[in-house]
Amino acid sequence: NKFLTITTNIEGQPQESMFEIKTQTLPPLENNDVLIKCLYISIDPYHLPDKPHEAPEFITNFCGSCIQNHPWNVELIDEVKLYICQAINGSGVGRVIASENDGYEKDDIVCGLLNWAEYTIVKNENTLRKLNTMEEFPLSYHLGIFGTSGLTAYGGFFHVCKPKKGEKVFVSAAAGSVGNLVGQYAKLLGCYVIGCAGTKQKVEMLKEKLGFDDAFNYKEKTDLNSTLRRYFPDGIDIYFDNVGGEMLEAAIANMNPFGRVAVCGVISHYTNSQKQVTPNMIDVIYKRIMIQGFLVSDFYTNDFKDFMPVTTDYVRSGKLCVLEDISHGIESIPSAFRGLFQGENLGKKIVQIAQE
Ligand code: NDP
Secondary structure (H helix, E strand, C coil), X not given: CEEEEECCCCCCCCCHHHEEEEECCCCCCCCCCEEEEEEEEECCHHHCCCCHHHHHHHXXXXXXXXXXXCCCCCCCCCCCCCCECCCCEEEEEEEEEEECCCCCCCCCEEEEEEECECEEEECCHHHEEEXXXXXXXXXXXXXXXXXHHHHHHHHHHHHHCCCCCCCEEEECCCCEHXXXXXXXXXXXXXXXXXEEECCHHHHHHXXXXXXXXXXXXXXXXXXHHHHHHHHCCCCEEEEEECCCHHHHHHHHHXXXXXXXXXXXXXXXXXXXXXXXXXXXXXXXXXXXXXXXXXXXXXXXXHHHCCHHHHHHHHHHCCCCCCCEEEEECHHHHHHHHHHHCCCCCCEEEEEECCCC
């Protein structure tokens, strides 16, 4: 079994040379084990969490199931954000190859917490769920639009931002996996939506393909505050923040009274802790701005059971456009992961490990 691991402490931008592919012989299955062949692996920025010591809990939450006795029996080295020499896990879709678990049988297709590897032995069935193979959508959608990215966008926008038709919405990392969906949900509700992204191609795509009212390349702007003032002459009602840093500062400065800021992610901090900023809190007070962080796991409740039917209908009817960026082969994972922090992905970044 080939699996990915890191060989060094990742500080700053991740590099491909920090990863290594190792080979192991899989042990025999024990009672309750499920052996899964990985088909698709989700590549996510959360592997560089801002608070490294909270990583196990964050990863546990990520899959939506409480992982008792989780298998990371590894020493957490100070300041190390991934586990050196251990398999890295994340969300994936795979096929059951062999099972010692009554709930799963050979050829079941599952989604859950898998290793960045060709095969994973899953010891805790609560980290898995079966997928319906008869459905019309590609399996990879369960890692993006029907998975964590979709639920993050849906719950973060509708629950945290409490949007109303006609409100003015700003989304950062708008061509990314979560951001593009936030913008699309906002347009479907009837909001005025502007996104920012890091390339001309992404900006064009947001306007031409996804129907954003406007978009700009933040890398070309020297003064973000006045840029936002130009794009939002009447102020911002909702800011969906995927990046933190100076963009958050500029957005706060342009918020309307009683505006809402959903803090989904702060990717500009993950590779550069100096990027942390303090928005003008006097603005926050006088304009009664609500700033709320959230975790996608907040939405693993019945209150969000409409997410799947609503999103499925939108996709089926072509109202929601699905953006996937798929690389192939386990060897492409390091470059896929590095690319997230350099803006190389367009939509949901996925690596296909094996043919279905
Ligand atoms: P994306 O698909 O958006 O990929 C990351 C994108 O971020 C890149 O494509 C790049 O686009 C942009 N980016 C990278 N570095 C920087 C930087 N220094 N400054 C500004 N933009 C940057 O990833 P996701 O959609 O998966 O995640 C988006 C955010 O949401 C992340 O911060 C992530 O941690 C967070 N998240 C939070 C969850 C939660 O539960 N709270 C759940 C899932 C995700 P560009 O070309 O625009 O620079």
